[in-house]
Amino acid sequence: MGEQLDDDRGLTFEQIHRKYETKIFNLILRIVGDFDDAQDLTVDTFFNAYRAWDRFRGDSRTYTWLYQIAVNNCKNRFKQRDRRREREPVSLDDAIETDSGELSREVADWSASPERLLLDQEFAERLNRAVEALRPEYRVVFILVELEGLSYEDTARVTELTVPAVKTRLHRARNMIRQRLEPYYRG
Numbered sequence: 001m002g003e004q005l006d007d008d009r010g011l012t013f014e015q016i017h018r019k020y021e022t023k024i025f026n027l028i029l030r031i032v033g034d035f036d037d038a039q040d041l042t043v044d045t046f047f048n049a050y051r052a053w054d055r056f057r058g059d060s061r062t063y064t065w066l067y068q069i070a071v072n073n074c075k076n077r078f079k080q081r082d083r084r085r086e087r088e089p090v091s092l093d094d095a096i097e098t099d100s101g102e103l104s105r106e107v108a109d110w111s112a113s114p115e116r117l118l119l120d121q122e123f124a125e126r127l128n129r130a131v132e133a134l135r136p137e138y139r140v141v142f143i144l145v146e147l148e149g150l151s152y153e154d155t156a157r158v159t160e161l162t163v164p165a166v167k168t169r170l171h172r173a174r175n176m177i178r179q180r181l182e183p184y185y186r187g
Contacts, residue, residue: 008061008062009058009062013049013050016049016062016066017046020063020066021042021046024042024045024046024066025038025039025042027067027071027143027148028041028042030131030143030147031074031136031140031143032074032077032078033132037077041073041077044073045066045070046066048069049066049069052069060154061154064150064154067144067150067154067158068157068159068160071140071144072160074136074140075136126180127181129180130177130180130181131143131177133176133180134173134176134177137169138169138173140159141155141159141169141170141173142169142173144158145166145170146170152166152167152170
């Protein structure tokens with residue numbers, strides 16, 4: 001996502017919803033790892049955004065503002081899980097049960113990260129597991145920068161961190177992932 005002017009300000013909220021719903025859902029699914037939670041949190045995100053739409057001053061781009069709402073909703077969900085001690089990671093390798101059968105749980109649009117060796121399926125699976133294993137505060141920053149392509153500045157706004165804190169968390173996340181993938185490279 002390049003630096004561009006926010007051309008969304010002339011759109012109605014319904015148009016904003018249609019434009020960004022899939023992108024926000026995919027972001028949330030990557031963060032929480034649960035399809036049903038991602039659906040609920042996507043609805044919550046757009047409900048919260050709708051309630052605040054008349055107060056949105058355009059200090060940031062619309063997608064950055066929506067990402068911030070989505071990430072905050074995810075953080076709140078993690079806090080709820082921590083309080084209930086029900087924190088069980090969901091593997092992206094597990095199928096999703098629906099009324100119409102099973103769907104595979106795929107991570108969409110990894111093409112935004114050119115350093116990935118996605119042609120190698122085994123590597124992609126190990127990478128998915130390594131990202132899932134990150135603590136939420138590192139996973140969110142990693143996903144926003146590496147998978148969603150947000151700048152450090154936009155990631156800082158979304159996560160309410162400073163740019164140096166974003167860089168530090170991203171560096172730590174990369175190191176943790178590198179450590180988990182090291183046996184793959186040696187093996």
